[in-house]
Amino acid sequence: MFMPNKEGLLSDTKCIMGGGVLPLVIASVGVLLLFQILLRLRRGASVQGAVVVITGASSGLGRECARVFHAAGARLVLCGRDAARLQEVVQELGGNSADGQRQTFAPSTIVFDLARADSVGKAAEEILKCHGHVDVLINNAGISYRGNILDTHMTVQRDVMETNYFGPISLTQALLPSMVQRCSGHIVVISSVQGKIAIPYRSAYAASKHATQAYFDCLRAEMGHLGIPVTVISPGYIRTNLSVNAMTGDGSTYGVVDKTTASGWDPKVVARAVLKAVRLKSKDVVLAGPQPTVAVYLRTLWPALFFKLMASRARKEQRHKDE
Numbered sequence: 001m002f003m004p005n006k007e008g009l010l011s012d013t014k015c016i017m018g019g020g021v022l023p024l025v026i027a028s029v030g031v032l033l034l035f036q037i038l039l040r041l042r043r044g045a046s047v048q049g050a051v052v053v054i055t056g057a058s059s060g061l062g063r064e065c066a067r068v069f070h071a072a073g074a075r076l077v078l079c080g081r082d083a084a085r086l087q088e089v090v091q092e093l094g095g096n097s098a099d100g101q102r103q104t105f106a107p108s109t110i111v112f113d114l115a116r117a118d119s120v121g122k123a124a125e126e127i128l129k130c131h132g133h134v135d136v137l138i139n140n141a142g143i144s145y146r147g148n149i150l151d152t153h154m155t156v157q158r159d160v161m162e163t164n165y166f167g168p169i170s171l172t173q174a175l176l177p178s179m180v181q182r183c184s185g186h187i188v189v190i191s192s193v194q195g196k197i198a199i200p201y202r203s204a205y206a207a208s209k210h211a212t213q214a215y216f217d218c219l220r221a222e223m224g225h226l227g228i229p230v231t232v233i234s235p236g237y238i239r240t241n242l243s244v245n246a247m248t249g250d251g252s253t254y255g256v257v258d259k260t261t262a263s264g265w266d267p268k269v270v271a272r273a274v275l276k277a278v279r280l281k282s283k284d285v286v287l288a289g290p291q292p293t294v295a296v297y298l299r300t301l302w303p304a305l306f307f308k309l310m311a312s313r314a315r316k317e318q319r320h321k322d323e
């Protein structure tokens with residue numbers, strides 16, 4: 001009968017380490033490193049010469065996206081409600097040029113209000129008339145909100161939904177048939193971490209971003225067989241004017257730079273991540289620090305704890321307001 005003794009086992013282990021396992025470990029680490037290097041080198045599709053429509057291009061993240069996509073050689077169509085501010089962006093980016101490495105193109109602009117369904121349809125027609133097609137639509141424009149539900153007018157709930165949800169989906173649906181016809185195109189939407197978790201005193205905003213996430217998830221599934229990618233990007237706080245421009249419960253403008261916004265991510269960093277997501281045709285990207293990222297997982301994996309944390313956050317904010 002074979003009775004393995006301590007010594008025998010030890011010598012067997014030595015034999016495995018010396019003869020088989022160590023080279024295997026080294027080979028695996030090597031493969032992993034190579035994989036990491038390949039991932040870093042993977043640049044994905046180029047946007048050189050691509051017609052890229054960016055909504056909300058007059059400020060914040062949209063403006064930075066305009067800079068980044070322009071430098072990458074895209075033919076930009078910049079959208080916003082304020083013609084003068086859009087022209088400022090055009091002036092800054094400059095005209096057509098080629099530096100031997102990359103050709104860049106003078107952007108065009110189109111002025112319309114996303115909250116007005118008629119103007120969205122007309123804008124889409126004009127874009128197609130001028131450029132023939134759209135390669136990438138970046139639904140970036142949006143507005144935030146501050147208020148408690150009890151004091152918020154229904155008109156405000158609807159207005160935020162018009163700008164953040166119905167506007168982007170109207171533009172998408174108006175441009176989609178031409179993409180389907182060509183079996184080519186890419187739809188991107190800038191949602192928010194608040195499209196995945198709802199935090200107190202943001203009902204209108206969080207609801208509009210949750211609706212956005214759901215609609216574009218459906219669209220991705222429906223466009224899959226046509227090869228039209230759909231990318232939902234969910235940033236955490238970004239240093240822009242979003243909180244300043246936010247609506248309050250009575251429809252007035254909030255007008256305050258919140259600490260969370262002021263200490264948010266640099267919009268340049270977020271814009272570069274948007275370009276990367278477009279090149280790699282990513283499906284769903286969260287661009288946030290550890291706290292919001294953990295919160296997103298907590299909402300799914302341990303909802304009871306997440307709801308407790310949100311209720312305590314609401315109480316704290318209410319106390320702070322009462323003081």
Ligand SMILES: NC(=O)C1=CN([C@@H]2O[C@H](COP(=O)(O)OP(=O)(O)OC[C@H]3O[C@@H](n4cnc5c(N)ncnc54)[C@H](OP(=O)(O)O)[C@@H]3O)[C@@H](O)[C@H]2O)C=CC1
Pocket residue numbers: 055056057058059060061062079080081082085112113114115140141142143144163190191192193234235236237238239240241242243245261264
């Ligand atoms: N800043 C942040 O912390 C975060 C922002 N986001 C999202 O990023 C996106 C960009 O916001 P951000 O750059 O931060 O904010 P800004 O307020 O700086 O920019 C918002 C842009 O949206 C445009 N816009 C607003 N309402 C309308 C409308 N009715 N019709 C057409 N355009 C409109 C504005 O253009 P104009 O006023 O000239 O018409 C402006 O260019 C938004 O979707 C926002 O929800 C997501 C997560 C975090």
Ligand SMILES: CCCCCCCCCCCCCCCC(=O)OCC(=O)COP(=O)(O)O
Pocket residue numbers: 144145192193194199202205235236237238242243246258260261288290291292294295298309
């Ligand atoms: C590391 C341990 C963390 C434990 C997790 C506890 C949960 C903490 C809750 C964190 C909530 C994060 C909210 C983030 C919200 C956000 O980033 O929103 C982005 C925006 O769209 C900002 O718009 P706003 O108008 O609200 O400024």
